[in-house]
Amino acid sequence: MTDAAADEASSNARPYSVSELAFALKRTLEDAYGFVRLRGELSKVTHHSNGHVYLTIKDERAAIDGVVWKGSVRGLKCRPEQGLEVIVTGKITAYPAGSRYQIVIETMEPAGVGALLAQLEKLKGRLAAEGLFERERKKPIPAMPATIGVITSPTGAVIRDILHRIRDRWPCRVVVWPVVVQGDAAAAQVCAAINGFCAHGGEGKIPRPDVLIVARGGGSVEDLWPFNDEQLARTVAACAIPLISAVGHETDTTLIDFVSDRRAPTPTAAAEMATPVLAELRAAVNDLSARIHRCGGRVVEDRKGRVEAAGRSLARIPDLVEMAGQRFNIAASKLSAGLTRNVDAHERDLVRVASRLSPHLLERPQRVQLDRLNALSSRLAPAVERKLDRAVERLASLEKLRVSLNPDRPLRLGFARVHRPDGSLVTAGAQLSAGDPVALVFQDKENVRHAVVDGAAPEPKPARAARPKAPPAPATQGDLF
Structure with missing residues (x-):
């Protein structure tokens, strides 16, 4: 082309x-x-x-x-x-x-392994900077736990070693949370087990563990790598229950060994850390009991010796009784003569005082009181008469006032009281209208006269019902005003 x-x-x-x-x-x-x-x-x-x-x-x-x-x-x-x-x-x-x-x-x-360890060292440094490895934050392991929680594989030799060691040393309840201890899912399952034990409140048949053991047998770095997980390390650090890490053999070290409360070189050693030896405790108790008995015996012997020494310095009881009896006999022998002398002394005092007494001493206060009574009687009679006169005058004035305020008195003078049909008193002409019916009461109250106010009567209201007729006024009137 x-x-x-x-x-x-x-x-x-x-x-x-x-x-x-x-x-x-x-x-x-x-x-x-x-x-x-x-x-x-x-x-x-x-x-x-x-x-x-x-x-x-x-x-x-x-x-x-x-x-x-x-x-x-x-x-x-x-x-x-x-x-x-x-x-x-x-x-x-x-x-x-x-x-x-x-x-x-x-x-x-x-x-490779070198890269794994480099990453682990970097993570370890970061967690150490956050204070997760500090000794002050680690919790003490209980001396005599009632329940131990074990987080491990239920099929390996580790759990059998732990159970056997606990059974020999300190027979207690062991709660096993089965997990996988190798592979990608191991870290997540161990975290879930720790959180599950911490969240358990002890309800039901399964009690809350007093101490936890995270255990696994030995292996390569890759096999133990799940226990270097950052989330697992933080979960162990935040665990509210004291936790012992027992991952691998004595030469193996994982990240949770630094954040756990105690590190055990082997799972069997973890069981020994978590439990005391029952036989040793019994021997210690027996030894303490024997020491208490010996100490108590020595104290009793010491007190007994001190009492005996103090008793030797005290007088004998017969001597104390005889001396008291002798003093009593001496006092009793002097009592009769003392009473006689006391009577004679009071008789002499009475004679000396009686010589100064005479009837004139008693008559003089009587005369003084009688003179005072006569003086008061002479002044009392006029005062009573004056008070009675003032009371009579006041009563007469009140009677005049009562007569003047009698509402029927004006009727005797020719006046009449004007009442409405309902019995109420009319006091002013403005209160009445033309055509209103009224009742006139005169002195003879029995003859009440009825009348109508002068002027044209108002037109009746068509829809209003007729008012009931009031009863006649009572025979007596309380007040004119």
């Missing part, structure tokens, strides 16, 4: 839009690299508030952007951290808006 033909063919080719080319490249990448296993070091790790994780995977010569969607974050075997070497799997895709390609990560695991 000549150059002119090629130019003509290229000018006739359909042009791509930018979007068409970008999405075509995206589909090509996803088809060609639908599954990729990639190893590298993490950098620029960003945990977004929506739950996604954005990062960059790099090595010595290149770098590729990566993203972990929210739904895949929980399934990761390690937490994405800056500088961590990992192995990830996912697919390569393109970001059309920026013409960049990236890997969508589905799984992530540390690249």
Whole structure:
């Protein structure tokens, strides 16, 4: 084909839009690299508030952007951290808006033991800075627990060793919470067991444990890695029940060993830490009982010796009684003569006083009182008469006032009282209207006269019912006003 033909063919080719080319490249990448296993070091790790994780995977010569969607974050075997070497799997895709390609990560695991330990040391430093390893916050283990809670696998040799050791040392109740102790689900199940024991209030047949033991046999770093989980460490630190960690052998160390209240080198040692030896306690009690008996005997002997020593310095009882009897006889022999002398002395005093007494001494006060009585009688009679006269005058004036206020008195002078039909008294002419019926009461109250006020009578109201006729006025009137 000549150059002119090629130019003509290229000018006739359909042009791509930018979007068409970008999405075509995206589909090509996803088809060609639908599954990729990639190893590298993490950098620029960003945990977004929506739950996604954005990062960059790099090595010595290149770098590729990566993203972990929210739904895949929980399934990761390690937490994405800056500088961590990992192995990830996912697919390569393109970001059309920026013409960049990236890997969508589905799984992530540390690249080796060194990376695991580096991540553990970094987490350990952060928890230590928060004070979770401080000795002051660790709770004491109870000396004689009634119930022990064990969190471990129910099928391994660990639980049998623990139960056997507890049965030999301190027979008590053991509550086992079965969990898996290896794999991705181990940390979550151990957390749930610890929270379950703490939330249990002791109701029902299962009591609340006094101490907890988290136990597992030995293994590799990868096998024990669930016990290095950050959430599990925080759950152990927040546990309200004293907790003993017994994970692995004596040389194995996990993160919960630092946050637990006690660390046991082996599960059997954890059972020994949690329980006393019953035989030793019985021997100690017997020894204390014997010491108490010996001490009590010595105290009794000491008190007995002191009483005997004090008794030797006291007088004998017969001597005390004889001396008291002698004093009594002497006093009794003097009593008769003393009474006689006392009577004679009072008789002499009476004679001496009686010589000064005479009837005139008694008559003189009587005369004085009689004179005072006569003087009072002479003044009392006129005063009583004056008071009676004033009372009579006041009574007469009250009688005159009563007669003047009698409402029937004006009737004897020719006046009459005007009453309405209901018996009420009319005191002013303005209270009456033309045509109103009235009753006139004269001195002879039996003959009451009825009348009508002069003037034209008002027209009767058609819808108003007739007022009932009032009874005649009473025979007596209380008050003219």
